[in-house]
Amino acid sequence: MTFEEQIQHFRGIVDDVSFPTVKEWKSKHPGGKVVGMFPVYTPYELPHALGMLPVGLLGAGGKIEIDHADSRIQSFVCSIARSTLELGLTDRVKDFDAVYFTSICDVARNLSGIWKANFPHQLVEYIHFPQNMESPSAVHHYRGEMQRLLGNLEQLGGKKATADALVRSIEAFNHNRSLCWRLYEIRQLTPWKLSTYEAYILLRMGTLLPVEEHTHILEGIIPLVDSRETKQRDHTRVILEGSFCEQPPMELLQVIEEAGCYIVNDDLLLHSRWFTDPVPANGDPLLSLAESYIRGSVSSSVRHYGLRSRKQALMNKVRSGQADGVIFCAPKFCEPALLDYVLFKDELEKNGIPYLAFEYEEKMGVFESIRTQIEAFVESVMFFT
C-alpha cells in the first residue's frame, strides 16, 4: 500500500468504535487480558510486561449517539467523559478486562468511580500521580502506586511480572516513543511531508495495537514519509495547545492545516511521547518509570511541575518550533486547558507572540466559522507582525 492508502486504511480502524483490533487480538490470544487506558498518560509498560494489551479509551469521537450516559453525567461536563461512559453502557468495551483512569482532572477521577459502580466485572484503577515535585518521597510513593497496580494486574492475569519482562517492556516503549518523536521531528523540519492529521492517525494506531506492531508500522512508514514529494507551502507555523485529553474532530485538524497553518508541535496523544528521554532500562524498572515520570515528563496542563514552569515550557515549544503563533484548541468544559489558557496567553502577550483560541466538542460538525477565524489569524500573523 502507498503511504496515502495506509493512512486511509488506518482511518477506518480509528473510526470503528467497536474496537476491531481488540477483537482480533483477543481471538489470537485466548484468555488474554485487555486494559483500557483513559488519557493523558498511563504506564502502558505494566500490562505489556504481563502479556496484556493496553488500549486507548479515548471517547467515541462523535461516532455514537449519547443515549444513556446523559442521565449519568451532567451536561456541563466534557464530551469525552460522556461518550466514554456511553461506550461502556452500550457494551462496546465489554472485551476490556481492566480500565485505568488517572489524576488528570476531577472529571476523569470521578469517572473512575462511575465506572466501578456500573461495570463491576472489570478491574477499575484510579492512579494517583504525584503532584509534589519537590518531595524526595514522591518517587517512592509513585513506585509503590505502580507496585499496587502491577499486583492487581498479576492477580487478574494469574501470573507474576518478572523484572526482565518489565525491562523488555520499557525497552519496547522507549523504542516506540523514539519513533513517535521522529514523526514530530519531521513535523518541525519538513511539515509539508507529513500533515498533523496524518501524524495523528499514525499515533492513534498506537493506542489500538500491540506496541511491537505499531513500531513495525512506523518503521515501515517513516522512510515513505521521508521520500514523499509534497510541495512546501507558505504556511504559518503554529503550536497547537489544549487538545491533550478529549480528541479533537480529525476534520478540525485538517481545517487548521487547510486554512494555512503548519502545526509544528502539539499536545495530541501526549502519552506517545510522554518522556523526553528513554526510561533507564537498568536497575529497578518501577523506580526507573517513577523517576522518569517525576523528572523527565513533557509539559502538560494536567500536571504540576513544581519549580518547572509550564509557561516557560510553552515558550520553549514556540522557540524550538520557530513558531509564528499559538492556537489554543481546548475541549469545551475542560478545566485544565481553560484555566491554563489565561496564564499561557499572558506569557505570550509578554513575549509578543500572537495566538488564537477556540473550543471544540466531539460532536462538532461544522467548521466553517473556525476556518474563517484561522484564515484571519494567519493573515494577521503574515501581514501585521
Next chain:
Amino acid sequence: MSESKFKYQGVGREYQKKLLTAWNDRLQSAESEGRKVAYLFVPGNVAEFLRVFDFELVFPEVNALQCGVRKISGDYILKAEDVGYSPDVCGYVKNDIGMMLAGNVGPSGHKIPKPDLLLCTYCGCTTFIKWFEALAHYYDVPLVMLDIPYLRGSVIEETDRQYIVQQLKELIPLCEKMTGNKYDHDKLVEITKHAAEAEDLWVQILHSAKRKPSPFDSYFEAVFFMAPIYILRGLPECTDYYREAMKEIQERIEHGVGPIPEEKFRVVVEGPPPWPHFRSFWELLKRWGVCAVASSYSKVGGFWDHGFRHDPTRPLESIADYCLTCYTNQNLAMRTDLLKTYAEEYDADAILIHSVKSCRSFSVGQADMREQFIRKWDLPTLLVESDLADPRYFQIAQLRNRIDAFFESLEHKRLVHA
C-alpha cells in the same frame, strides 16, 4: 421561637461574628505588623501544622463563598472573565481572581493580605492546583504542594499516611525560614488537643439532628456553624465557640423546637449550597417543612462524625488522616455509601442533591449516585442544578417546579401508605 422563652438563641452566632471579625482584623494588620500569611484550602487543611509557626491563615474559598452570600461574586466573576477565564470554569476561582484584580478587599470590607506562602493541599480537587498556580502567577510567590493521595480503596493506606507525614516534615525548614519560628512539637500537641475538643462538640451538634424533630438544620445552618471548625480550629476560642453553640442546640432540644415551625420531611443533602441565592433556596424547601438532618457539604473540609479526631499523641499522623478522609478526598463509592448510611442513621425520607456546575469534583458522579439510591435502595432522590458562586445559573422557577413536584409526590406516597 419567642425570644422570652429562650436565653441562648443567637449567642453562638454573636460569638462567631466577634471571632471572625478579630480574625479579619489580624489578617488586615498582618503585613504591617510583620506576620507571615499562608493561603490554604479548606478541605483537609493543615491549619494545626501552620499554627505552630504562627502563620496567619487565609482561606480563598471562604472569601469566595462569603462574596456569594453578599451577592458580589457575580461582578468578580465577570471581572475574571474579562481577563480570559472561560464561563465554564470554577466560579470560586474566578471570584477570587476577580476580587484580587479589584484590589483584594474581602467580603467583610477588610483588606486581604498578600500571601507569603501558597500551600496547596491537593485534597481531591485538581482545580485547587490550577487556582494556586494562578495566584502564584499573579502574586509571584512560592507555591508549595502538599500531595494528598485520593482514597483509592475504602481505608487509609499506611504508605499514603507516611507520604503525607514525610511531606509535612520536609516543609518544616521552609516554614521556619519564612517565619523565623522554630518547629515546636509540644506546641503542635497542644494545638491538636484544642482541635479535638472543638471536634467533639461539633460532632455532638451534628448528631443532635438524629432527634425528631431535629433541633438543627445540618445543611442550611451547619454551613454557618462550621465556619470556626475550619477557620479557627486549633485555637482555644474555637472550642469556646462550640460550647456556646451547643447551648443553643441544647435549649432547642429542651423546648422541642427546630429550625422550621413543623418538620415534615427529613432529607440528607449532597453538594455545596448556591451561595448567591442561599436564602431563596432554603425558602423553597422550608415551604414543604423540609429539614436537612445530615449533609455531605458540612464535611467538605473534614470528616469527624464516624470517629476521626486530631490526636495529640500522634499529631502529624492524625493531620495526615484528616487530609485523607475529608469528604472531597473520598471516592464515589465511599460518598454514595456515606449518604445512604446518613439516610439510615438520621431516618431521612429522601436525598437531595444540589449539583453545581463550578465544582466537578463534587458534581460528576452525582447523577449516577441518584440511579443507585433509587434503584438499589429505593431511596427517593431529587437532583437539582445551579451553582455555588455564579448567580447566573440559579433558575428559581425551574428549581421551584422540581422541588414542589418532588415533595408533592413524597406527600402523596405518605398519604397512600398511611
